[in-house]
Amino acid sequence: MDPDKVSPQHATVAEREKLQQEQTVAINEQLVIAALRQQELTEAAENLNQQLREENLQRRRAEQALRESEERCSSLVSVVTDVTWSFDPEGAFSTPQTDWQGYTGQAWEQHRHFGWVMALHPEDRERVLGLWCAARDSGSLFQAHGRIWHAPSQQWRYFTAKATPLINGDGSIREWVGACTDIDAQKRAEEHLEAIVAERTAQLREKVGELEIFSYSVSHDLRGPLRALRGFSDLLLEEHASTLKGKAVDYLKRISTAARRMDQLIEDVLSYTRVVGKEMRLKAVDLDELVHQILESYPQLQGEEVDFGIAERLPSVLGHEASLTQCLSNLLANAVKFVAPGVRPKIKVGAETTDTHVRLWIEDNGIGIAPQHHERIFAIFERVVDREAYDGTGMGLAIVRKAVQRMNGRVGVESTLGQGSKFWVELQKAPTNEPAAY
């Protein structure tokens, strides 16, 4: 007989006890398992609670951060701008705009829909509205400036306005947010400055005008008496030399020389003032062509006595042709003139090109210039050699420097006394593929 199937009534005492024991063990096991499960559940619940608490904390922190960010943002906006507003997608005010009302004094009934336009200066309304409609229709950033009525101060004030669309998920425009910034102080400062500039410019124009009248007068009037001085002393020398006694001939020659020199000075000063005042429209100038033209057209640069070595194919520069002609002919004439007696002038002309500039140089075998005079020779009326040995007015290099400066260039010299000189002129390179004139 199967003991398990034996009913308790039929089981022996020992059997019943064993059975009871076994059942007790099983119950105990169940209890342990249940206790363990309960502990697990408790722990899980606690974990969940903890998690919830943390999430809650994080959310509160995030909310705090958001509030702070919004506060920061609105503070920033209120610092950099004066009036903020929001439009519906049509560009109308559909809700009352507190800032707008505060600034313009327009009540809600006045600024609602397109009523805001009336707060703009009558002369600005059409233009600003046009700009706004264009921005609204294209859905792009709106920018405008004009005058707006400032109710607190009862005056029109200059402003700039910007607005940007806020876009829905489907790409449609939800609303526009914008801001007006009062730039009245800057604008008025700017106007004041412009008025000052205009006034100074007018004064300067007047001075330039006076200078022009002066040089006109010099050009026309000062030379007449000099012509007479020179003319009559020459006539005396030619026609009455035989009747002149003692040093009279020498004195007359001196009068004539001085008059000629004065005439040259006037001519050079006029050239200088022309270079200072002339409007210079820069265009591409072919140095190769120009240098050869100068050599052909200036008599003092011709003849067997001068040995010229011109580099092949000189580049083009951005310059003013007439001024550049004057500069280079002055430099070439100097190179020929300032040689030691009996020395055949040997002159080399070449150029170096960088990405942006061209440096043209003229090298001679002349008397050279001591380093302490390298700067001085470019000043007006400055001469570092005796007039008896080398005639001149001291204006040639001053004209060169002024003209080169007016062409946005530089000029300089490398030289040692007795070793020849190398003068250079640096100008902007001519733009490539540029038409001959613009």
Added chain:
Amino acid sequence: MNQRLTRTILLVEDDENDVMFMRMAMGKAGIEHLLRVARNGQQAIDYFEGVGEFGDRSRYPLPSVVLLDLKLPQVMGLEVLKWIRQRHVRAIIVIILTSSKQEKDVYNAYQSGANAYLVKPGDPRNLEELVDLIDRFWLRANQPSAEA
């Protein structure tokens, strides 16, 4: 105007010395007898209109060449030039003879109808050369119109 032009040269010049140099230079070139002088712009206009002292056309014939200074008392040289051109006296050769080399003067002179622009030389000998050139080119080589 429609009057006969002669080989007369009218010098419009206010500087007494320059007039004298011109007289001497023309003397050297053998054409001094062709020279007539107006001392200012108004006199030049009077000369053309034949009024006042210039009323006698046999003594003051209409010139075919005018040597015109720019800076003149009363009426400036450019005004005289414009006056001549406005009267449609195109056949008259107007040569500017001035001290100025200023581009503005040169430009305005040609714009107003000058035929040539000469700068007064500092040396009287150069003036002789210039007069010789004027004589050879404008009075001889050039074919003038007989009528104004």
